[in-house]
Amino acid sequence: MGQSLSIHNLEAWYGSNKILKGINMEIRPNQVTAIIGPSGCGKSTFVRCINRMHETLPRTRVRGEISLDGRSIYDLNPVALRKTVGMVFQKANPFPSMSIYDNVVAGLRLNGMKNKQELKASAEKSLRMAALWDEVKDRLNYSGMSLSGGQQQRLCIARALAVEPSVLLMDEPASALDPIATTHIEELIRSLKEIYTIIIVTHNMQQAARIADSTAFFLSGELVEHGPTSEIFTNPHDKRTEDYITGRFG
Amino acid sequence: MRQSLNDGQLILNNLLKDMGQEVERILQGCIKTLKSLDRTQAEYWIAQDQVVNNLERQVDDECVRLIATQQPVAKDLRKIISAMKISTDLERMGDLAIGIAKVVRRIEGPLCKPLIDIPLMAEKALAMMRQGLEAYRTEDMELAQNLALQDDAVDHLYNQIVRDLLVIMSQKPEILDQGMYLTFAGRYLERFADHATNIGENVIYITTAERKDLNK
Numbered sequence: 001m002g003q004s005l006s007i008h009n010l011e012a013w014y015g016s017n018k019i020l021k022g023i024n025m026e027i028r029p030n031q032v033t034a035i036i037g038p039s040g041c042g043k044s045t046f047v048r049c050i051n052r053m054h055e056t057l058p059r060t061r062v063r064g065e066i067s068l069d070g071r072s073i074y075d076l077n078p079v080a081l082r083k084t085v086g087m088v089f090q091k092a093n094p095f096p097s098m099s100i101y102d103n104v105v106a107g108l109r110l111n112g113m114k115n116k117q118e119l120k121a122s123a124e125k126s127l128r129m130a131a132l133w134d135e136v137k138d139r140l141n142y143s144g145m146s147l148s149g150g151q152q153q154r155l156c157i158a159r160a161l162a163v164e165p166s167v168l169l170m171d172e173p174a175s176a177l178d179p180i181a182t183t184h185i186e187e188l189i190r191s192l193k194e195i196y197t198i199i200i201v202t203h204n205m206q207q208a209a210r211i212a213d214s215t216a217f218f219l220s221g222e223l224v225e226h227g228p229t230s231e232i233f234t235n236p237h238d239k240r241t242e243d244y245i246t247g248r249f250g
Numbered sequence: 251m252r253q254s255l256n257d258g259q260l261i262l263n264n265l266l267k268d269m270g271q272e273v274e275r276i277l278q279g280c281i282k283t284l285k286s287l288d289r290t291q292a293e294y295w296i297a298q299d300q301v302v303n304n305l306e307r308q309v310d311d312e313c314v315r316l317i318a319t320q321q322p323v324a325k326d327l328r329k330i331i332s333a334m335k336i337s338t339d340l341e342r343m344g345d346l347a348i349g350i351a352k353v354v355r356r357i358e359g360p361l362c363k364p365l366i367d368i369p370l371m372a373e374k375a376l377a378m379m380r381q382g383l384e385a386y387r388t389e390d391m392e393l394a395q396n397l398a399l400q401d402d403a404v405d406h407l408y409n410q411i412v413r414d415l416l417v418i419m420s421q422k423p424e425i426l427d428q429g430m431y432l433t434f435a436g437r438y439l440e441r442f443a444d445h446a447t448n449i450g451e452n453v454i455y456i457t458t459a460e461r462k463d464l465n466k
Contacts, residue, residue: 209323235324242325246252246322246326
């Protein structure tokens with residue numbers, strides 16, 4: 001099942017540039033939370049802090065507290081944390097030299113799983129959950145790069161699901177896809193929230209409105225407003241949120 | 251910013267303004283016809299229904315176009331939804347005005363009394379409609395809320411008309427039909443004013459996202 005996240009006074013820097021300025025946010029389990037905001041507002045940095053990827057970059061710094069079901073993520077080994085908190089990126093990034101099958105089980109092998117039956121079962125389960133199984137079951141040994149853009153992105157989702165995370169971070173997962181592939185991904189996200197807590201960064205306002213249970217609006221490194229999506233898109237409390245979602249910003 | 255959406259909203263505002271002007275022209279014409287009991291004129295005004303109906307369809311089409319192409323949210327969406335509802339109110343107001351012309355078809359003259367309160371009621375109801383549309387144009391909450399008070403005054407006038415006609419009908423049973431049709435005309439104007447307060451309710455919804463009943 002998905003886990004809840006509590007973020008307290010989260011601050012993040014690139015060099016001397018403060019990207020996040022004290023974010024406080026509660027993320028409920030088994031919900032889709034959309035993070036919206038203009039470019040440079042700190043959305044991607046925020047999600048990259050949740051699986052401790054931000055701090056892997058040179059000259060970066062993070063301060064504050066993030067806890068998963070009440071346990072600080074800083075008490076966890078970063079590798080173990082990233083197993084629990086999976087991530088899907090804007091551009092589908094299957095391992096180019098690997099087959100579809102090997103892509104899906106790559107994380108499991110890294111975690112030491114060797115039993116072929118277990119790997120096979122896990123690959124099928126992950127591909128089914130990513131709604132890709134029926135399309136690739138007869139060509140699992142083909143290169144991951146042989147798939148279409150939308151299929152590659154679902155392959156990456158399957159790869160993230162294979163290690164059985166409880167939280168899935170998605171950084172603009174459909175921004176490079178056509179409307180049909182986008183619909184596939186959105187339907188997938190809706191079904192995956194039964195099992196996972198999902199946080200999605202998106203520039204597509206309609207996408208946030210369609211799939212998210214709650215929406216958070218970031219601006220200049222601050223969380224301006226976080227609430228039920230239906231409320232944010234019909235009657236936001238903060239004028240800055242209203243200006244942004246109605247396209248009258250700046 | 252959002253020039254296409256802004257342009258569309260301007261089109262809606264102008265269409266609603268045109269609808270208001272047409273409804274006003276029709277109601278004034280129908281009241282004049284009721285005073286004169288001119289059946290030829292009555293038929294002319296009845297045929298004017300199409301003008302308002304066509305404008306309502308244009309408002310609907312523009313709203314659908316804006317929703318489909320501009321994906322409005324928050325206040326923008328409330329404005330468009332409200333424009334659709336206001337146009338429905340105005341179309342109904344047009345129907346009610348024409349109801350008065352239809353009354354002329356049925357009244358056998360001459361009138362049992364000089365018409366004073368019904369034209370007065372029509373003036374008040376039209377003032378409410380104008381105020382509602384002005385409140386919509388300027389998003390003026392105070393103007394919108396004030397419509398409730400004016401609606402009370404119209405209701406009061408309607409009750410007085412009914413009482414007066416009942417007295418006349420009880421004294422002169424031969425004008426029973428005419429009295430009943432004049433009561434209908436009063437009722438149409440009372441309903442006309444209710445639709446004007448609906449415009450005010452939509453203005454409050456646009457501004458606050460809250461529903462308020464001004465017809466209590």
